[in-house]
Amino acid sequence: MGWLYMPRSSMGGHASAKAYLDAQFTYERPRDDGSSYGLKVLASSCPGNRVYYAATQVITNGIAGEVFAIVCLVRWNPRDKEGLVLGYKDMEESMGPCEAECSARILDLLTPTESEYALDWRRRCVENLKRRARTIEDGDRIKLAAPLTFTDGHVGDEFIVQKRGRKLSFRNPDGHGRYRISGFKDLAWEIVPETKVHKTIFA
Template sequence: MGWLFYTDRRVKSYADEKAEITRLCTFDTDTRETRLVKACKVGSTWYAAAKVTSRDGSPLEDATYVTDADGSIIFGAVFLTRCDDGCWGYKDMEESAGPVDSRAPLSILALLSDLKDPDSYAHAWRQRCRDWAAIPDYEEGDKIRLASPVTLTDGSTCQIVTATYYRRGRQKRRCYRIEETGGLVRLSKGSLAGSILLSSAKGATSPVLAEFVAGQGA
């Protein structure tokens, strides 16, 4: 399915978006009912878990999902969103359709029904979401080695960096200090995949706590 834009500008806020995602995940057929269980927005993308039940209460039969104990199934959905000249629009995909955006929170994945095919698009999508969630969120002062060197705009590379911040107005923004040059660089979360913590800021700045912990083990 392509993009659908609302030219009446009805969607103006986060609350409006969530209400629209809820509406889009709420529909009935002659035999089934679908209702939103949970939705989360990551960047400009909404991730949703929607529950399908039979209208007569009988257990569902589905080619993709294992039926849950109550006879229902819960599937994942992805809603890409953007604004164009003030008009909000979306593109929706069910997880088995092979969506590219793969940053669904673990709280969404935990709700979804098991899959019958371990080689399905949905299974691969869920694994990419788990891989994304597993990327560490480093603290200020943590020294790390990236899985592979990152090429910078001047053609140089860096691989060992230390997490820090710089100020822009009243905001603190995450950046990384390059080991070799001392320069600062912004890194995407994706570039931290597979990185290794070389030294922890907590251990380096808490000698008293380290001594206390060592004494507890004596």
């Protein structure tokens, strides 16, 4: 499915992209044979108004069934010159979306699946969650999987962490230069074990 754009007047009174999409994917429709089919959004998020993730349950004849993930690319621009404040492109997890930053709260609601694309998407989401959950402390020595080049010409893959509250900077191990690394938590890196020498205490 391609992109769908709309003015605020077409959003049904919903004030945000998340609220609109929650409503779009929650519905019940009767069938000619008297049965009904619908969906219900159990939990959703839309971080930065860029990507919408939802755990969506299938409802058949009023009975709750499987829960799968819906992913929407979102373009939210309340100041759009043409008045098209919301645009979105929806996908199911079985289509293997590239976007894989779904929260654990939503992933935990999904029921088992045999779709290889969906399983791969869930695996990538879990890996991203683990990557973002890594912790470092002030003074840790880290090694990047690939060296970075900085504006001063320095090329390096090992740094000493300097942590001040939530702010991180990285010092060259030789003591020269302090750097910022954009998207650090999304990069591949590891902490370099350092041997600590303990003082000998004589009785």
